[in-house]
Amino acid sequence: MTESTVNASSADELRKHLFYETSHSPALTDLVGYEKAKDIVDFCFIANPYYPTAGMLEDLQRSLPNLIKSYPSSNPLMSQKHLATVLNVDPERLIIGNGATELITLMKLTLIDRIAVPVPTFGEYIEKMKDLRDAELYALDPKDRYQLRLNDYLAWVHKRKLACLLVINPGNPTGQFIPLDEMVEFLHRARDLELVIVDESFIDFAGDPIPSLLPLADQFTNLLIVRSMSKHCGVPGLRLGYGYSANLYLLNRLRRFLPTWNLNTLAQYFLSLLPEADAAYHEGRKRLMGDVVQLYGDLRKIPSLEVYPTGANFLLFKVTNGMTANELQKRLLWEHDMYVRDCSNKLGMDAFHIRVASQGREKDARLVEALRTLLQ
Numbered sequence: 001m002t003e004s005t006v007n008a009s010s011a012d013e014l015r016k017h018l019f020y021e022t023s024h025s026p027a028l029t030d031l032v033g034y035e036k037a038k039d040i041v042d043f044c045f046i047a048n049p050y051y052p053t054a055g056m057l058e059d060l061q062r063s064l065p066n067l068i069k070s071y072p073s074s075n076p077l078m079s080q081k082h083l084a085t086v087l088n089v090d091p092e093r094l095i096i097g098n099g100a101t102e103l104i105t106l107m108k109l110t111l112i113d114r115i116a117v118p119v120p121t122f123g124e125y126i127e128k129m130k131d132l133r134d135a136e137l138y139a140l141d142p143k144d145r146y147q148l149r150l151n152d153y154l155a156w157v158h159k160r161k162l163a164c165l166l167v168i169n170p171g172n173p174t175g176q177f178i179p180l181d182e183m184v185e186f187l188h189r190a191r192d193l194e195l196v197i198v199d200e201s202f203i204d205f206a207g208d209p210i211p212s213l214l215p216l217a218d219q220f221t222n223l224l225i226v227r228s229m230s231k232h233c234g235v236p237g238l239r240l241g242y243g244y245s246a247n248l249y250l251l252n253r254l255r256r257f258l259p260t261w262n263l264n265t266l267a268q269y270f271l272s273l274l275p276e277a278d279a280a281y282h283e284g285r286k287r288l289m290g291d292v293v294q295l296y297g298d299l300r301k302i303p304s305l306e307v308y309p310t311g312a313n314f315l316l317f318k319v320t321n322g323m324t325a326n327e328l329q330k331r332l333l334w335e336h337d338m339y340v341r342d343c344s345n346k347l348g349m350d351a352f353h354i355r356v357a358s359q360g361r362e363k364d365a366r367l368v369e370a371l372r373t374l375l376q
C-alpha cells in the first residue's frame with residue numbers, strides 16, 4: 001500500500017465520521033493535516049480572495065500585540081457606526097454577531113417557534129432549532145434544479161399556517177439569485193407573517209449596484225436581514241456577521257441575549273478599517289464577479305456537467321455521467337490537490353452535486369482543467 005492510499009483511506013474514515021457529525025464540509029486540515037493542506041487549493045472555501053487588502057492585513061498584524069492584550073469595547077455602537085458608514089444605513093438598526101451563525105442561533109432561541117426553511121440550505125438554519133421538528137422543511141425539486149419559486153413557497157407557508165419563513169438570496173448551495181423587484185413584491189405579500197428572515201450573505205456578488213434589501217428595509221417591519229461578513233469581506237476567521245431590521249423591538253429582543261464582548265478586539269478593529277478601504281472593497285468584489293462569470297462559462301463547456309446559474313461567488317453543478325459527487329471530490333483531492341464541496345450530505349440533495357467557490361482566475365482555470373481531465 002502506498003503512502004497516499006493509506007492517507008486516502010484514513011481520511012475516508014475521518015470524513016465519514018465528520019459527515020455524520022455535521023452537515024458542513026470538514027475543514028481541509030481535519031481531512032489531510034496541516035502540512036498537506038498547504039498544497040491543496042480549497043474550492044470549498046467561500047470567501048472573497050481580493051479582500052482584506054494587503055495594507056489592511058499589515059495593519060492588523062502590526063496591531064495584534066496590543067489588540068490581544070486589550071478587552072474589546074463593551075459598547076457595540078462604535079462598531080455599528082463603522083459598519084453603517086460603508087453600508088449606508090442607520091447604525092441603530094444593526095446588530096453585529098460573532099459570525100452570522102451567532103445571530104442565527106440567537107434568533108432561534110429568542111424569536112422563532114416554527115420556521116419554514118427551503119432545503120437544501122445552509123445547515124445552521126435547521127440544526128440549531130430547539131427541536132429539529134421546529135424547522136418545517138420545504139423541499140426544492142431536483143428536477144427544477146432546486147430553484148425556489150417564491151409564489152409557490154408563500155402559498156405553502158400560508159397553507160401550513162406558519163408565521164415565520166427563511167429565504168437565502170442568493171441561495172446556498174444553489175447560487176440562485178432572486179432579483180430585487182421580485183423580493184420586494186414577495187415581501188409585500190408576506191406582510192401578514194410575524195418574521196421574514198432574508199439571508200443576504202452572498203448578495204454583494206449578485207450585481208452592481210448591490211441588489212440588497214437594506215435600503216428598503218424600513219418598509220417592512222417583519223423583515224430581518226442577515227449577512228455573514230465571512231464571505232463578502234473574506235474574513236471567516238474573524239467571525240463577523242450582522243442583522244438589520246427596521247423593527248427595534250425585534251432587535252432589542254435579540255440584543256438582550258447577545259453576550260457582552262461577543263466581538264473580539266481584532267474583529268472590532270477590522271470594522272474600524274472598513275470606511276477607508278471601501279473603494280478597494282468594491283473593486284475586489286467586482287473583480288471576483290468577473291471571475292465567476294469566467295468560471296461559469298468554462299465549466300459549461302465541460303461535457304457531463306450541468307452548471308447552475310449563480311448570483312453568488314460560488315457555483316453548483318451536477319455531474320451527469322453517473323460518477324457520484326463523492327467520487328469526483330475524492331479524485332480531485334488525491335489526484336489533483338483540489339478540495340471541492342460534495343453536497344451529498346446536505347439534507348434534500350442528491351448524490352451528484354458539487355459546489356465550488358471561485359478562488360481567482362488562475363486557480364479556477366486549474367480546476368477547470370482537472371475536471372476536464374477527470375470527466376472526458
Ligand SMILES: Cc1ncc(COP(=O)(O)O)c(C=O)c1O
Binds near residue numbers: 098172228229236
Ligand atoms: C447563507 C449563509 N448564512 C450564514 C452563514 C454563516 O456565516 P458566518 O457564521 O461565518 O458569518 C453561512 C456560512 O456558510 C451561509 O452560507
